[in-house]
Amino acid sequence: MGNSGICPDHANIGRFIALHDDLIAGPFFEALTRSVLRETGSAGECLAGDGTVVEAAASHYGLLKVEAAQQKAEDAQRQAQDDPDDLDKQGRAEQAQRVHHTLERRSQRRQARGKSSGQLRISPQEPDALVQPLKRGRGMAPAYKPSILANESRVVVGHVVDPSNEVAVLPGLLTQSRKVTGAMPGELLLDAGYWADAVIETSLTHDISLLCPEGRTGGKRSAGSRLYPKSDFCYSEFDDSYRCPAGARMVVIGRWAGNEKSPAYTLYGTPACNGCEHRAQCTRNKKGRRLKRYDGDEAKEALRQVMCHPKAKRRFSRRPAMVEPVFSVMRGLQGLNRFRRKGLAAVRTEFALHVLAYNLGRALACRLFVAPFSGHTVVLALLKQYFAHHQFIAMMMNINNPNPGKVAHAELNLLLA
Ligand code: SF4
Structure with missing residues (x-):
C-alpha cells in the first residue's frame, strides 16, 4: 500500500x-449493482445483451498446433523424468501436458461437430484463451469473449467471460441478472450473433419476450453468396411444404434421424428446379435446391415474423444505445484493450472489477446529470462518492491488518447503504 493510503501497489492489489x-x-x-440500480432509479424489465473479444495476456507468436503441443509435452515429460527432484521441470511438464490436453479436447469437439481442426492453435502461456479473430481486423490472437446484460440506464446487471461462446453463457447471465434485479427480464434485446435455437429456447423457458434479428447468412444474402437464403422460402404447416422464390412447391423427399455430429432434419426438394430460370441464383446442386428443416425452425420463423413488425423494430432500435457504449467506456476510459491476468478464473475476476468500476461510474453520472440539478446536491454527491470510493479501496486492501481475511458481507452492505 502506498504512503497516502489511497495508492495501492501491485502486490497489494494482487493479494x-x-x-x-x-x-x-x-x-x-450483486450488492453493489443493486445500490447502483437504486441510485439510477432503473430496473431490469428490459435488458440488452452483447459480447466482445478482448485479447488475452499472451503473445500471438509461438502458437502451437496439436502435433507441436504433443511434442512439447513429451519432451517436458522426458526432462522431468530425468530429473525428478527439479520442481521447475516438474511444473513445466505439468503445464505442457495441460496445454496439450486442452488443445486435443478442442480438436475433438470440433471434429464431433463435423468441422476441420487442422488450423487449431493454442498459446502455451495462456491455454484457456482461444485463438480467434480480434475486433477491427487486427488479425488472430489468443483472446476471451466477455458478455454482459445492461438495462436501459446502461447499468450492467449480468457479466461473464467465456473463451469463445456468447450464446452458451446466456442462461448464466440471466440467472445473475435475476439475483440482482429480483426477477427475470420481461424483454431481451440481442444482436444477430445470438440467432440460435438455444437462445430462443432459453427465452421461451423463462417466458421472456425476445427480440433478435436473423444473422447475415440466414436472413439477407451475404456479400459472398449469390444464392437465395432459406428465409426466402415460405413454409406452409398446412401441407408440410415450402414455396420457393419461383413459386414451386417443395415437398418432403427425405428424413435424417440425426447423430452427435448433425441434428435431425427433414429434407425438401422439387422437380421444378430442372429448367428453372432462377436456378443460377438458387443452387449449385446438380439435383436441384434442397432445404433442411430442423426442429427449431418453427420458433425461428415465428421470431423472424415478429422482427418484421414495425413496433418490434422500433423497440429493438434501443438496443445499441443500451449496451454498446458499455464496452466503449471500458475500452476507451478504463483501458480494457487487453486482459492483464492469465487463466480463465483470473480473467473473470479482472472483468468483474471493470464492471464494478463501470457501474459505480453510472451511479455517479446519474447523480450529476440525471438527478434535479442543484450545486449543493452535486457537491454532496461528489463528496459522498469520493469518500465511499476511498473507504472502499482502503477496506479492500486491509492496509493495517497483518492477517487479512475476506471482506465481510455486512461491511460491504454498510458501505453500499
Ligand atoms: S431452382 Fe428450384 S427451388 Fe430454386 S427457385 Fe427454381 S424451382 Fe425454386
Whole structure:
C-alpha cells in the first residue's frame, strides 16, 4: 500500500484479488449493482445483451498446433523424468501436458461437430484463451469473449467471460441478472450473433419476450453468396411444404434421424428446379435446391415474423444505445484493450472489477446529470462518492491488518447503504 493510503501497489492489489476472487464477481457485484440500480432509479424489465473479444495476456507468436503441443509435452515429460527432484521441470511438464490436453479436447469437439481442426492453435502461456479473430481486423490472437446484460440506464446487471461462446453463457447471465434485479427480464434485446435455437429456447423457458434479428447468412444474402437464403422460402404447416422464390412447391423427399455430429432434419426438394430460370441464383446442386428443416425452425420463423413488425423494430432500435457504449467506456476510459491476468478464473475476476468500476461510474453520472440539478446536491454527491470510493479501496486492501481475511458481507452492505 502506498504512503497516502489511497495508492495501492501491485502486490497489494494482487493479494486483494486473490483473497476476494469468489466475492468480487458474485455477491459483491450483486450488492453493489443493486445500490447502483437504486441510485439510477432503473430496473431490469428490459435488458440488452452483447459480447466482445478482448485479447488475452499472451503473445500471438509461438502458437502451437496439436502435433507441436504433443511434442512439447513429451519432451517436458522426458526432462522431468530425468530429473525428478527439479520442481521447475516438474511444473513445466505439468503445464505442457495441460496445454496439450486442452488443445486435443478442442480438436475433438470440433471434429464431433463435423468441422476441420487442422488450423487449431493454442498459446502455451495462456491455454484457456482461444485463438480467434480480434475486433477491427487486427488479425488472430489468443483472446476471451466477455458478455454482459445492461438495462436501459446502461447499468450492467449480468457479466461473464467465456473463451469463445456468447450464446452458451446466456442462461448464466440471466440467472445473475435475476439475483440482482429480483426477477427475470420481461424483454431481451440481442444482436444477430445470438440467432440460435438455444437462445430462443432459453427465452421461451423463462417466458421472456425476445427480440433478435436473423444473422447475415440466414436472413439477407451475404456479400459472398449469390444464392437465395432459406428465409426466402415460405413454409406452409398446412401441407408440410415450402414455396420457393419461383413459386414451386417443395415437398418432403427425405428424413435424417440425426447423430452427435448433425441434428435431425427433414429434407425438401422439387422437380421444378430442372429448367428453372432462377436456378443460377438458387443452387449449385446438380439435383436441384434442397432445404433442411430442423426442429427449431418453427420458433425461428415465428421470431423472424415478429422482427418484421414495425413496433418490434422500433423497440429493438434501443438496443445499441443500451449496451454498446458499455464496452466503449471500458475500452476507451478504463483501458480494457487487453486482459492483464492469465487463466480463465483470473480473467473473470479482472472483468468483474471493470464492471464494478463501470457501474459505480453510472451511479455517479446519474447523480450529476440525471438527478434535479442543484450545486449543493452535486457537491454532496461528489463528496459522498469520493469518500465511499476511498473507504472502499482502503477496506479492500486491509492496509493495517497483518492477517487479512475476506471482506465481510455486512461491511460491504454498510458501505453500499
Ligand atoms: S431452382 Fe428450384 S427451388 Fe430454386 S427457385 Fe427454381 S424451382 Fe425454386
